[in-house]
Amino acid sequence: MLSRSAQGLYWMGRYLERAEHLCGLLRLQTETLVDRPVREIHFGWTRIYGSMNRPPPFGEIEMDSDDYTLADSYALADDLTFERSNPTSIWSCFALGRENARQMRHCISAEMWTQLNLAYLRIQKLSIQxxxxxxxxxxxxxxxxxxxxxxxxxxxxxxxxxGWRFMQLGRSVERAQLSAGLILTQLSADPSKEEEDADWTSLLRICHAFEAYNRRYGVEVQTGHALDLLVTDPLLPNSLCRSLDMTAEELAAIDPGPDTRSSDAARRLAGRLGALIHYEWPDREDREALLRQVRGYCLDLHDLVTAAYFDYPIEDHPAR
Amino acid sequence: MDFENYEIDPSIYDEMFLPDGAPREHCRQVHDALVLLSEEELGNIQERVTRSFSNEGITFTVYGDDEADERIIPIDCVPRVMSGADWRQLEAGLTQRLKALNLFLEDVYGPARIIEDGVIPVDVVRGCPQYRVEMRGFSAPHGTWVAICGTDLVRTNDGFRVLEDNLRVPSGVSYMLANRKAAKGSLRRLYRSSRVQEVEHYGRVLLETLRDLAPRGRSDPTIALLTPGVYNSAFYEHMFLAHEIGAELVEGRDLLVNDGFVYMRTTAGLRRVDVVYRRVDDDFIDPLVFRADSLLGVPGLMHAYKLGNVALVNAPGTGVADDKSVYAYVPEMIRYYLGEEAILSNVDTRLCRRPEDLEYTLDNLQDLVVKRVGESGGYGMLIGPHSTPEERDEYADQVRANPADFISQPVLALSRSPCLIDGSFEPRHVDLRPFVLHGRETRIAPGAFCRVALRRGSLVVNSSQGGGGKDFWVLED
Incomplete structure (x- = not known):
């Protein structure tokens, strides 16, 4: 398939995944505003910005009285949801995903386009107010x-x-990178025991994993179990290991590109990523370091995919 | 809803009604069905048509001061209906015209007999900015320079007239298909009972035409549609057509030329391209030959083309045949090359390069339409009766300064067709753009993009200037 089309579908997958991820984060965060203590609200915002690897728009978020927190929340939610100049706001990610789809409409089904366009037209009209x-x-x-x-x-x-493969590849790479970032931010925080439980509960909710947790481990949330579920459970749809396995599967199914050095390297790296989670995670003491490694590898993988399929130098690979 | 207050002006041809107010025979069924619908039902139909365009994202881009804006072309839900007999006459006329125009192109880039024989003055052809010196001596495969043409036609009380031959990169065919789809989805039973000739096979016909033109020996050609990109106002159409014919939608940066062959960059490496249906203007297709600053083109594309290793559709240089001055000579061309009289007439055209025509034009500005030779899309023209004395004075100065840049034509009473405007039927001026395809043979889908000047009294149908569209039905006999 045309490299630029493949790239467009790959990015469409990535952007929409990112938009969905942010929706999950903000949905829970706005629920938190209703009944949770100010500390938790504050932690929620820090977690979101931390996991997106982006500083909050107005400097460090202050932990203040109720009134301030709620007023800040409005501005922060606007920044993360509708701010056009924020490239990772939901609006921007959705618009970019849809723009890629618009340019690659001939590569996706008509039903997909209609679904996406209708959603876009709805969001287009809204603002934070x-x-x-x-x-x-x-x-x-x-x-x-x-x-x-x-x-x-x-x-x-x-x-x-x-086209399907590249779209799925984009989704899974993005998802792996985002979950690694999110869990990492959570691990770096240093709350009290009671607070920790509440924060892990909310994390499980964000990852659509709370019910799964209850079913597997019971109602009492323990950090170790929650972490294992989110990272290694192959039955949880968006566990880190599933995202990485999916990445490896899609890469294996795509024919090698003309630059076989890059495409082979991409496959090996995807394999190594899976191995990190499947074989190293259980015995590893320093899990933050491992997650950091995973996140770094995801960035490398993106570069390798780009070099192998989208942006290969043509001088070295003449026509076949 | 009735047509009681519908205005019929006998000096203007009405597509649905006879001058005495009775519906034309072939329109009777559609007319009667419309009368039976309530205002509310019609409103719903109109809304469904509009919504289908918005939901499907059928847009064109308008460039304002700020940013590019995706807009929806306003579509009127009342179809324009034509009898099979009228259509056959158009079909014959269009076929004849395109045949002559292709012979003309083969001639003016070759022996130029038509100039030598004094039928067309040399300066009209060679002085035309669209005449491409680079194409001299080139002979197009199968003599097909223009494979895809979108002729603008209007109807008056005196019959059909050709307003313009669009022979470069004509657009609008996606609207023909989208309007049809919307009409089918909203008028349903009326559509079925009206026995309308289908146009859905346009994509297949286009594909056959492009395959006809593939380089020799390439029996299963790879076809690519070259678009200037997503910022082009017709991008939707490019994407749509690529999808219809199963071609790759490429931009200049996706293609490259190596050893005289054209390749595209795919995820599995470079792949040879045999036919390029290009929707990029001549000026921009190859920076090595035409405009060097073009980022939309492919360096070396013309080299590959001249070697016969790739087909370019339409061929470069076709603009000389749809130039507004050359247009005036098309009836002569038909006589000269085919020995026939033109089936479809031209609009009487005066070339301001001729002193007597210049004088006539300046003396009668208030009654004429004056057009700039190099402009299209309804830009740069003066509609005499709708202009102020100041505008005419200013325009006259421009004409005097460069007479050869201008032509003038009488103001035509473009036919009108009923449209649903603010809950009642009102007449609006319409034109018609059918699409004629020619690879090794001529193929025409029985339909067209019918453009409507939605502003009351306006004659400007261009979508960039307040025009809209409606579906166009050719009935079976």
């Missing part, structure tokens, strides 16, 4: 559901050619 005073969490829930519906429509209508 429209969602904030009634029920911001339902905006995030709806948007998240729209992206999930898009994935479902893709699942049932898209031809499983390389």
């Amino acid at each position: 429209d969602i904030w005073w009634m029920s911001p969490e339902s905006f995030y829930a709806t948007t998240s559901a729209e992206i999930n519906t898009f994935a479902g429509v893709a699942e049932s209508t898209m031809y499983r050619d390389d």
